[in-house]
Amino acid sequence: MRRIGVAVAAAVIAVACAPEPQGPRPPGAMATTGTATSASPTTSTTPPTAVPGPGGVVVPVFQQPYRFGTPQQHVPPTTDGLVPVVRRIETDRPYVFITIDDGAVRHPAALELMRKSGVEPTLFLNSKHVDGHADYFRSFHGAAEVHAHTATHPNLDGTSYDFQRQEICGNADLLRAQLGAKPTLFRPPFGNFDRTTRRAAADCGFTALVMWTAAVNDGVVQFQAGNRLNPGDIVLMHFRHTFVEDFVAFLERCKLDGVTPVVLEDFLADPRATV
Numbered sequence: 001m002r003r004i005g006v007a008v009a010a011a012v013i014a015v016a017c018a019p020e021p022q023g024p025r026p027p028g029a030m031a032t033t034g035t036a037t038s039a040s041p042t043t044s045t046t047p048p049t050a051v052p053g054p055g056g057v058v059v060p061v062f063q064q065p066y067r068f069g070t071p072q073q074h075v076p077p078t079t080d081g082l083v084p085v086v087r088r089i090e091t092d093r094p095y096v097f098i099t100i101d102d103g104a105v106r107h108p109a110a111l112e113l114m115r116k117s118g119v120e121p122t123l124f125l126n127s128k129h130v131d132g133h134a135d136y137f138r139s140f141h142g143a144a145e146v147h148a149h150t151a152t153h154p155n156l157d158g159t160s161y162d163f164q165r166q167e168i169c170g171n172a173d174l175l176r177a178q179l180g181a182k183p184t185l186f187r188p189p190f191g192n193f194d195r196t197t198r199r200a201a202a203d204c205g206f207t208a209l210v211m212w213t214a215a216v217n218d219g220v221v222q223f224q225a226g227n228r229l230n231p232g233d234i235v236l237m238h239f240r241h242t243f244v245e246d247f248v249a250f251l252e253r254c255k256l257d258g259v260t261p262v263v264l265e266d267f268l269a270d271p272r273a274t275v
């Protein structure tokens with residue numbers, strides 16, 4: 001209840017301070033107003049900490065602590081033909097990572113939330129949700145990174161190499177063809193995998209299998225351990241009807257815990273490609 005009260009108050013302030021109908025611009029965007037009015041609040045050099053979002057929800061805003069798209073750390077090595085399993089990112093910097101899975105519900109407010117918050121999530125998408133809806137997922141270009149989650153979302157654990165390879169390579173092929181994506185990270189459905197999964201992922205050109213340490217469900221951030229987000233945490237949410245509640249809950253939790261969401265693939269950079 002307290003959080004909602006604060007959010008409503010912030011919404012009133014943010015709206016009251018907005019001098020133009022289109023509202024605040026995304027972080028880093030240049031102002032395009034022609035003749036400036038000298039006393040306008042837009043002349044402030046302090047970036048907003050929250051802006052009005054879809055349906056009047058207050059969207060916490062984050063500034064990029066480094067230039068997104070710039071590799072920060074390398075992915076652990078693939079050994080014996082098996083991709084590494086990444087459960088969290090080893091970093092002392094106050095950064096966390098948001099991942100959004102499946103793509104079952106194509107929520108119309110998702111892109112606006114990403115842009116306004118200044119947060120670039122990692123999307124682990126299934127072919128069955130992208131195929132036939134590529135326009136929707138292509139709209140995230142420049143606002144999120146697309147990686148792989150199998151073609152049909154099966155439980156891979158215990159299934160044959162040929163089946164797993166088909167699910168993983170086939171998904172990568174579709175994401176490349178329909179979205180222009182360059183998937184290097186793989187998340188197994190339900191978090192279930194075996195050695196065959198790691199081998200098939202390596203053979204399909206992936207560099208890591210990515211798990212998670214916290215999840216957002218029904219607008220609540222849930223932790224696998226402890227009661228707060230810590231540096232290096234990887235958070236899981238889904239494209240659901242509760243997208244706005246879930247994404248905003250994650251953003252608010254980050255503000256509360258003093259961490260900034262940054263780009264996962266920047267911390268799992270392929271040493272063969274960059275840096």
Ligand SMILES: [Zn+2]
Pocket residue numbers: 101102149153189190
């Ligand atoms: Zn999934």
